[in-house]
Amino acid sequence: MVMATLEIAGGARLKGEIEVSGAKNSILPIMAASLLSPEPCCLQEIPQLTDVRMMQEVLQFVGAKVSLSGRNLWLDGAEVVPQEVPPSLMRRLRASNLVMGSLLGRFRQVRVAYPGGCAIGSRPMDLHLKGFLALGAEIREDHGFIEARAARLRGADIHLDFPSVGATENIMMAAVLAEGVTTIRNAAKEPEIVDLQNFLNRLGARVKGAGSDVIRVHGVPRLRGGEYQVIPDRIEAGTHLVAAAITRGRVVVKNVIPEHLEALIAKLREAGVRVETLGGRSALLVEAEGRVRGVDCKTLPYPGFPTDMQPQMMALLATAEGTSVITESIFESRFKHVDELRRMGAQIKVEGRVAVVNGVPRLSGALVEATDLRAAAALVLAGLVAENTTVLEGVEHLDRGYECLDLKYEALGAQIRREAARKAAGSMRGT
Numbered sequence: 351m352v353m354a355t356l357e358i359a360g361g362a363r364l365k366g367e368i369e370v371s372g373a374k375n376s377i378l379p380i381m382a383a384s385l386l387s388p389e390p391c392c393l394q395e396i397p398q399l400t401d402v403r404m405m406q407e408v409l410q411f412v413g414a415k416v417s418l419s420g421r422n423l424w425l426d427g428a429e430v431v432p433q434e435v436p437p438s439l440m441r442r443l444r445a446s447n448l449v450m451g452s453l454l455g456r457f458r459q460v461r462v463a464y465p466g467g468c469a470i471g472s473r474p475m476d477l478h479l480k481g482f483l484a485l486g487a488e489i490r491e492d493h494g495f496i497e498a499r500a501a502r503l504r505g506a507d508i509h510l511d512f513p514s515v516g517a518t519e520n521i522m523m524a525a526v527l528a529e530g531v532t533t534i535r536n537a538a539k540e541p542e543i544v545d546l547q548n549f550l551n552r553l554g555a556r557v558k559g560a561g562s563d564v565i566r567v568h569g570v571p572r573l574r575g576g577e578y579q580v581i582p583d584r585i586e587a588g589t590h591l592v593a594a595a596i597t598r599g600r601v602v603v604k605n606v607i608p609e610h611l612e613a614l615i616a617k618l619r620e621a622g623v624r625v626e627t628l629g630g631r632s633a634l635l636v637e638a639e640g641r642v643r644g645v646d647c648k649t650l651p652y653p654g655f656p657t658d659m660q661p662q663m664m665a666l667l668a669t670a671e672g673t674s675v676i677t678e679s680i681f682e683s684r685f686k687h688v689d690e691l692r693r694m695g696a697q698i699k700v701e702g703r704v705a706v707v708n709g710v711p712r713l714s715g716a717l718v719e720a721t722d723l724r725a726a727a728a729l730v731l732a733g734l735v736a737e738n739t740t741v742l743e744g745v746e747h748l749d750r751g752y753e754c755l756d757l758k759y760e761a762l763g764a765q766i767r768r769e770a771a772r773k774a775a776g777s778m779r780g781t
C-alpha cells in the first residue's frame with residue numbers, strides 16, 4: 351500500500367476559524383451500544399475517521415447493517431448474532447472490545463479475539479471482565495480469545511480499581527438489559543461516558559449518574575431505536591488550541607464545550623497563552639504572541655489533564671522558555687513521540703513516566719514517524735513551527751482520529767501537503 355506522508359513547511363502563524371467535529375471517543379462506544387437494540391439507530395454529523403470505518407466493519411461482521419449517507423451513520427441491529435469476532439478485526443482497533451458489553455448484554459454470550467490498540471502500553475481488560483463476572487457471566491480465555499457467557503445477567507454492585515473509560519462503558523452496556531440495578535463505583539467521569547448514557551437513555555435504557563463516579567443502571571427488557579448527535583471532540587479541539595499557541599497565531603475554535611477543556615485551558619493560560627470563551631460559550635479564541643512559558647503537567651482521569659493531550663502539550667513545551675516536567679500517569683509507555691521530537695531538536699529526558707522538557711528557541715524540520723494517533727498530532731504541531739520542512743510518515747495514524755487535519759490547518763495558513771510515499775525519504779534521514 352502506498353503510504354502517505356505529510357510535508358510541512360514550518361513558520362506560518364495560524365490565523366482564522368476552525369470547526370471541531372463529533373467526538374471519536376463518543377462515536378465508537380455508541381456504535382457498539384447500537385448492537386443492544388433490534389431497531390435502527392441514526393448518528394448524525396459523523397466525521398470521516400478510519401476508526402469509525404474499522405468499527406463499522408466489526409459491527410457488520412456480527413450482522414449489523416451499517417451505512418454512512420452524507421454525515422449520517424445508520425445502524426440496524428435487527429439481524430445481529432453473537433458471532434465470534436476474529437483477530438483480523440479485533441486487533442486493528444482497541445475500541446472493538448466495546449462490542450463485548452453490548453453483545454453480552456443482549457445475547458448473554460460473546461466471544462472475541464483479544465483487542466489491539468495503539469502502541470501506548472499493554473491494554474489489559476481485567477476491569478472489564480471483573481464487571482462481567484459480577485453481573486453473572488462466566489469468563490473463558492483460550493487461544494487468544496475471550497468468551498463471556500451467562501444464563502442470566504443480574505444487577506450487581508461493582509467497584510472499579512481504576513476509573514477505566516472502556517471498562518465503565520462496557521459494564522454500562524452489559525447492565526442495560528440485566529435484571530435489577532447495577533451500581534458502578536469509581537466510574538470514569540469523561541464527557542464521552544455522559545454521551546453514552548444519553549444515547550442509551552434515548553433508546554429507552556435507564557442509566558443515571560454518568561459524569562460522577564457512581565453510575566446506576568436499572569435493567570429494562572429491551573431497547574428501541576433512536577437518533578443521536580454526539581458532543582464535539584474535546585481532544586480535537588484541544589489539539590487546535592495548541593496548534594494556535596505553538597505557531598503564535600490567533601484562532602477561533604468553533605463547536606466546543608469549554609467545560610470539557612478546563613484542565614487544558616488552565617494549563618495553557620499558566621503557560622501564557624490567551625484563551626477566551628466566545629459566542630455563547632460554544633467557541634474559544636486562542637492567541638499567543640511569543641514563546642510560551644514552561645509549565646509542569648500531570649495526566650489524570652477526567653477532569654484532570656487528559657492523557658490524549660500529553661503528546662501535543664509536549665510539542666508546545668519543547669519550544670517554551672524554561673523547563674517543564676510532564677508526568678504520564680495513565681499509560682505506562684506513552685512517550686514514543688519523544689524520540690521523534692528529539693530528531694527535530696527538542697531537548698527531552700525521560701525517566702519512566704516522567705519527561706523533563708528543556709524548551710529550545712526553535713525546532714528544525716526532519717523526517718519523523720508517527721507511532722500512534724496523538725503522537726502523530728504532536729509531530730504535526732512541531733512541524734508547523736519547525737524551521738524548514740518536516741516530513742511525517744505514518745499519516746494513517748493521524749487519519750484514525752482527525753478528519754482532514756492537513757486541510758483544516760492549510761485553511762488557517764499552514765503550508766502542509768499530503769504526499770504519496772517518497773522514494774528518496776531515506777535521504778532525509780541523515781539531516
Ligand code: EPZ
Pocket residue numbers: 374375378444445468471472473474475476477478479512513514515516517657658680681682723724751
Ligand atoms: C479510552 O481508552 C480512550 N479511547 C483513549 O483514547 C484514552 O486515552 C483513554 O480512554 C484514557 O482516557 C476510547 O475512548 C476509544 P482506559 P481505554 O480503559 O478505554 C488501564 C485516543 O487517542 N486498564 O481508561 O482503553 C489501561 O491499561 C485514545 O483517542 C487496566 O489496567 O482507556 C490504561 O493504563 C488513546 N485494566 C488505563 O487503565 C482494564 O481493564 C486507562 O485505560 C482497563 C484499563
